[in-house]
Amino acid sequence: MYVVLPESGRVHAFGDLKNYQDFLNHGEVTLTRTKIGEGPGGATLVFGITGDDVKGNRPSLGEKALSGQFGGAPEFYGEVLKGNRFYVFGDLKDMKDFLAFGEVPYSFTEIGSGPKGETLVYVMNKDSVKGGKPMNRVERFKSLRVAQKS
Known part of the structure; x- marks a missing residue:
């Protein structure tokens, strides 16, 4: 799952990588579904949707994922882009808590190591932080960017 929190105050959420990457590259996607006032703090939710979703x-x-109809997966991966930071999640609950409150309890941070010099924040919780830096998420973040370039 991928979320972008631009300065407009809207919450842009994507369940697929293609729409997310299109939004990062162009600032918009072809198909959306908007829910006014239904996001955290009354924000407008804008979901990037696919042709199959429409059909x-x-x-x-x-x-x-955001409505609670999907509980996440054992290998959950999510990103939130806020300002000049990518927050990378391994747990849907942690991601939803961040969207609601804007804070993370534990993290590993890499300043300036994003694709365009962004800060990468690998979000942890009290259980996952014991395992150290989440190398599986570090590698996944990098592999998604390599795939995007090719």
Whole structure:
């Protein structure tokens, strides 16, 4: 799951990598579903949706995740881009808490190591921090950027 929190105050959420990357590159996506006032703190939620979501008249993966219809997966991976920071998550609950409160309890931070010099914040919780730096998320973040360039 991928979320972008631009200065506009809207919450842009994506359940698929293609829409997320399109938004990062162009600031918009072709298909969206908007829910005014339903985001954290009354923010507007803008979901990037796929043609299959439209054809099937069903919610996107991003909508399911934020509404509680999808509980995450054992290998959950999520990103939130806020300001000049990528927050990288391994737990959907941690991600939803961040969207609601804007803070993370534990993290490993790499200043300036993002694709365009952004800070990378690998978000942890009281259980996961004991395992040290989440190398699986570090590698996944990097591999998604390499795949995007090719």
